[in-house]
Amino acid sequence: MTTATTLWTRLARLRAAATGRPRTTTPPPPVEAVPTVINLVADPGFRGPLDRPFEAGGVHVHAHNSCEITEIPGRPGVTGVRVEGTGRTNDTFIAPGGYQAPGAMRLGMRAGSTYTASVSIFLLAPLTGALHATALRLVPGCVAGRHTLEPSPPARNEYGHHRISVTFTVPAEATSAWISLHSGMARGGGLVHWYDFALTETAAPVDHFDGATPDDLFHTYEWTGEPNASPSRRTLRVSGDATPAAIAAEAVRQAWAGAAGEVRHLRRHLAGDRLATARIALAEGQEAAEALRGIVAAGDPDGSAAYELGRLALAERDWETAEKLLREAVAKQPEAYERGYALASAYDRLKRREDSKRVAAAALEHDTKLPFDGPAVLDLDVRFFGARRDLGVFLAEHLDQIRTQASQRLAAPTSSTFDQPIFIYWAQGFASAPPVVQACLAALKAHNPGVHELSDANVSAYVDVPSDLRDRLDRARFSDLLRMLLLEKFGGVWVEASCYVSEPLRPHIDAALAQGGAFAFNYTGPFISNWFLAARPDSYLLHLWRAAALLWWELRGELIDDFLHHHIFEMLHHLDDRFRTEWAQCRRINAKPPHALQGVMFEPYEPDMFQTIREGAFAHKLRYRYPDSQLRSESYLARIIRGDLP
Incomplete structure (x- = not known):
């Protein structure tokens, strides 16, 4: 302490004493507690007494079902309960920790607090019969005046976990x-x-744990009391074995999960790591582009900042900027194959096909553990290779589950009186559809019986669409899913609303399905158009396609490319022999002639040309989005709209 500092300190003390005011000091900032999460479920494995809910880990078992402790199929060493209905009613449930009782706050819950409940379900096969409205859901309940609590979305009623x-x-x-x-x-x-039941006082799900979970690089786990009969605690702890890269990756993962407290603590181990800070900000939905650009300007030794900026540019559809940044990222770390695939995607969008194939092939040299023939997939088509590759890896990992789901549904076909039904869909209802869509519907119905006009108002009368997907998918993706659900269940024909059909479809569909179980216009091999589809209800191809798409949305839930639906079809063709055999038996009609009318729809009508186009295809894909200024009264499109064609 210097003499001046000592003097001023003494003067301050004397002044405080003279005035009678106590000397004040600034308290040190509080030390933030190490983040912990408590799983309030005393026995997540349901090992405790059944139908004795007041004991630790006890479970209330409703009278309409039985409940037995068992090892979970496919999960060695994991215990849970097997529930089976015992009566005619489908109101079957269990309540770990107890059900409704006056004054009882089960599982340690408190009024006014926010919780997330999570649980795993395994089905050996889909449930059958009339199911309760709350089937396969978590249902929180309370007694609080008129308050009701929303249940979880249902688990998929399909084989698997x-x-x-x-x-x-x-x-x-x-x-x-x-x-x-x-x-x-x-x-x-x-x-x-x-x-694996969990209840945590968090605003989002956390990875499942209990007191027996082994410690890892970032957390310790313990029971708060007796093992398997008390809540469990997860505590953040950065192991000395955790590398800076691993810490950064964990911080980003927790940021995506919304665990702000854990992110703050992990950031302390990343002081000065500008790239990690920017990645965390991106995961938290914050602006980070400026920080990333600063890293690039400072040299960006391994190209990581350029890669992140390039991905942002791809998301913003700024293809030129993406290409420049990703080219720099690949040059600095060519063995990082995901960078090569991202650069290939930018080249795709810029229509630089040779460059796309070149960089994708170079990336493939480092991507050596693919479950399919990567070079063969690339040779078939260079476009969107990164997305197709990711889908192929996912589908291969889950192929057994997808096959089982498809086979079980094939073995339990729907009873229906429909005979080659034709499905057409407009979300808002056809009364509010654009003129070209209404004209296409009129032409279709004029030549074909059994047309089913679907909208959001009546879809549920035909198929059961998972409620979470109805809420989450945009209309294009919902429509992709809907056509598979319909054809898998009923067979028949899917006609997109902007498809012009001016003749009976039955002869064409009978011929198309004479050998194979499904039909789609295609370009080459498994590259198809999906705006016109047909299938028999016993088509393995359709059942597998549907199961794969639903599982993707359940487990991954992201749109990695606008042609996701088409890519799933293609990669199943590469991975599944039976799918490939059925497609080989299907009739091939090239997708280009059905697009010929679209190419001239704004041009003046010529009878001979129209006859040539009609002879080239039995269905014609049009567009319903176009500037009003393009429409002329004697164009092909105008005649279609007013019904003035032979």
């Missing part, structure tokens, strides 16, 4: 609260396995 969760707030005036796990089937309707 599924994870569901729901976030809810117990009302401040609640006097009791509980959570029930609803199976929702009556006697003979199947079995449901429940396991």
